[in-house]
Amino acid sequence: MAQVLEFKLPDLGEGLTEAEIVRWLVQVGDVVAIDQPVVEVETAKAMVEVPCPYGGVVTARFGEEGTELPVGAPLLTVAVGPQSSGDEGEGSGNVLVGYGTGAPPARRRRVRQTVPGRPAGGPADDGADGRVAPAVGRGPQRHNGTVATAVAPNPVRPEGPVPVISPLVRRLARENGLDLRQLTGSGPDGLILRADVEYALRAAAQRPTAPAPAPAPAPAAEPAAGGETRIPLKGIRGAVADKLSRSRHEIPDATCWVDADATELMRARAAMNAAGGARISLIALLARICTAALARFPELNSTVDTAAREVVRLDRVHLGFAAQTERGLVVPVVRDAHARDAESLTAEFARLTEAARTGGLTPGELTGGTFTLNNYGVFGVDGSTPIINHPEAAMLGVGRIVPKPWVHEGELAVRQVVQLSLTFDHRVCDGGTAGGFLRYVADCVEQPAVLLRTL
Numbered sequence: 001m002a003q004v005l006e007f008k009l010p011d012l013g014e015g016l017t018e019a020e021i022v023r024w025l026v027q028v029g030d031v032v033a034i035d036q037p038v039v040e041v042e043t044a045k046a047m048v049e050v051p052c053p054y055g056g057v058v059t060a061r062f063g064e065e066g067t068e069l070p071v072g073a074p075l076l077t078v079a080v081g082p083q084s085s086g087d088e089g090e091g092s093g094n095v096l097v098g099y100g101t102g103a104p105p106a107r108r109r110r111v112r113q114t115v116p117g118r119p120a121g122g123p124a125d126d127g128a129d130g131r132v133a134p135a136v137g138r139g140p141q142r143h144n145g146t147v148a149t150a151v152a153p154n155p156v157r158p159e160g161p162v163p164v165i166s167p168l169v170r171r172l173a174r175e176n177g178l179d180l181r182q183l184t185g186s187g188p189d190g191l192i193l194r195a196d197v198e199y200a201l202r203a204a205a206q207r208p209t210a211p212a213p214a215p216a217p218a219p220a221a222e223p224a225a226g227g228e229t230r231i232p233l234k235g236i237r238g239a240v241a242d243k244l245s246r247s248r249h250e251i252p253d254a255t256c257w258v259d260a261d262a263t264e265l266m267r268a269r270a271a272m273n274a275a276g277g278a279r280i281s282l283i284a285l286l287a288r289i290c291t292a293a294l295a296r297f298p299e300l301n302s303t304v305d306t307a308a309r310e311v312v313r314l315d316r317v318h319l320g321f322a323a324q325t326e327r328g329l330v331v332p333v334v335r336d337a338h339a340r341d342a343e344s345l346t347a348e349f350a351r352l353t354e355a356a357r358t359g360g361l362t363p364g365e366l367t368g369g370t371f372t373l374n375n376y377g378v379f380g381v382d383g384s385t386p387i388i389n390h391p392e393a394a395m396l397g398v399g400r401i402v403p404k405p406w407v408h409e410g411e412l413a414v415r416q417v418v419q420l421s422l423t424f425d426h427r428v429c430d431g432g433t434a435g436g437f438l439r440y441v442a443d444c445v446e447q448p449a450v451l452l453r454t455l
């Protein structure tokens with residue numbers, strides 16, 4: 001007899017208590033393998049594909065797309081084979097994004113599957129590397145009124161679920177209306193790669209197509225009486241609203257700012273990039289200046305324990321940076337920024353920015369920051385008084401760099417000028433410390449050689 005196991009929405013870490021179902025990746029009746037992604041959810045921090053720790057047949061799903069579920073609520077049920085059959089139905093034992101099945105990892109071994117019309121011990125076992133070729137079709141196979149799940153643990157891939165690993169590949173296909181089931185993957189064992197999706201999209205673009213129907217209006221914003229439009233504060237936008245409100249409520253913040261001549265910094269960057277090798281981004285140089293300044297003024301790399309009434313100084317710099325996306329404002333975090341050189345910082349900023357753009361950031365990449373760098377100059381503005389990213393203690397803001405009249409070496413000249421601002425928690429330091437930090441940053445911007453003295 002098949003056993004029905006319930007899979008509940010796991011704790012996705014970082015204190016998250018709920019998630020919204022964005023898209024189901026399986027249907028009732030589909031055969032799923034252990035650790036196969038079954039649903040895509042949106043938390044207050046990121047989009048996450050949730051894998052199921054059981055292998056078997058999906059018998060029920062709980063919640064429609066757009067439904068918000070609390071952690072611990074049922075997600076789906078899976079009918080698995082008898083436990084005596086060996087590996088079938090056992091949990092993966094993996095710990096993923098802060099949760100696991102609690103069972104030890106199953107011993108991987110070859111399994112001979114029985115399907116109606118095929119003798120036991122037939123060619124399902126390929127014998128080459130211990131893996132088992134798929135022996136089931138979409139949904140359960142019925143024989144004499146019973147359900148034969150015939151599911152073995154990964155790396156078995158049933159024919160129903162498409163062999164795709166990367167969430168970015170799924171997203172790319174979904175956003176372009178491409179059915180992954182129609183593709184043949186070029187990766188190992190038919191795995192569908194990003195290159196396969198891009199090739200299919202290019203081929204489709206060369207074929208004449210009928211006009212697509214107009215998309216249905218999003219249900220998130222609904223007109224109310226009197227011409228009003230109400231937009232729910234949920235998901236990332238709701239989380240940002242809560243965090244900003246808490247910051248304003250708890251943190252007695254103050255802001256100081258200064259104009260700086262960035263001409264020499266821009267020249268230094270141009271010379272570094274002209275020397276060959278990987279290109280260095282401006283934000284990476286600003287980040288390098290930030291970490292050097294925090295080493296001199298560690299008060300600003302801290303947080304406040306309100307319950308204990310203590311300032312907690314932190315010995316590692318996890319540098320957050322503000323990134324505006326279609327889904328709202330997010331702050332990815334560069335881990336151990338103080339230990340990275342300009343080239344490593346450039347690469348990590350680029351990786352996290354791309355992940356933010358595609359919605360592929362993990363909760364771990366969006367939390368744990370100790371100081372934030374906010375380059376609002378990309379919006380074409382000179383200055384700002386940003387709200388501190390709670391529970392951090394400070395944020396450095398950088399405006400646009402534009403040519404302006406400037407007195408240089410006693411003469412009026414046109415120089416590349418930038419406005420720098422520092423918003424800080426007045427509980428962790430006084431204005432003298434904050435001013436010293438900002439002045440040091442400005443000195444490094446104006447004379448990059450100042451930074452070399454601290455390395």
